[in-house]
Amino acid sequence: MKLKRSFLVHQDGEQKLLVPTGEAGFSGLVRCNASAGLIVSCLEHETTEAEILARMTAEWDIPAETAKRDLERILGELRQIGAIDE
């Protein structure tokens, strides 16, 4: 699973943005908070949900259940805009 080529990750100061190309079929712009930013960073290369979860729990001192819930919500939103290549 990774980000489609048609979605670029752009650093705007401290914040990560997800910017679609003209071909992406989504014309908005995604501003990532800290957890979305980490998830999007992972998705720049081929990865799995398990690997992302491991990064999240290593980065922050949060329960695995909380991380899983956050990950599923953010992946759901990314899938909805067509940003994920499964």
Next chain:
Amino acid sequence: MVQDISGGAAAGFSGTYRIAGRLIGVSSLFGTVHAYCRDYAAEGIPDFTVTVTPEDIIREKEKTDAEYRREGLPPPSFPADLLETTAVYRRIAERMPDYGTVVFHGSAIAADGRGYLFTAKSGTGKSTHTRLWRSMLGDRAVMINDDKPMLRITEHAVNVCGTPYTGKHRLGCNLTVPLQALCLLTRGETNCIERITKQQAYPMLLQQVYRPQDPRMLQKTLRLIDLLAGQTALYRLACNTDPAAAEIAYAAMKG
């Protein structure tokens, strides 16, 4: 413009144009785009050439229909030669980031030799507002481009450039001036202008710049937008259609 009837492929038309400082070759199926671009005709070896195929025109129709659907409008029925003119600009827009240049949706006006660019979604009132500037400033103001000017961006300067694509009222000319300020425009009951940060402007800047289909060119576009935002005075204007709107905006933006 030259009509080519000698080749093995379908007869076509070709011409060379200087737009935003680049020499661009255009090879097309119809003559319309060359009439459209005639004020920019030039001689010399092109920096790059755009060659249109019938498939490009089909793709342009699909893109145009999709854009209209996104705006909640029924698909238009543009003839093939008009679709071709748009397809040509799209192809040019795809290449221009390689030359530090982007196509930007907005109404650009020059006042006393400095450029002012107003951007907003279609129908908000950009053209109406720049018309107020022209009424206010008379000969001191000239329209650069009322629809899709180009911005040529370096680390030290941003220039706003006229292009043949001037919008439905055909307002614009072959003129390039330094960009003094860029303003996000919204409708308002009363007129109010404020200076804004790059972060505040960014979503609109990214929506209004032409976003290439090629990820590599989009990357270049994003860097150019960063450069643009880092050195340009950015404003947000809420305005009505009173002449005072132009007075307030000009007073703030002229610096």
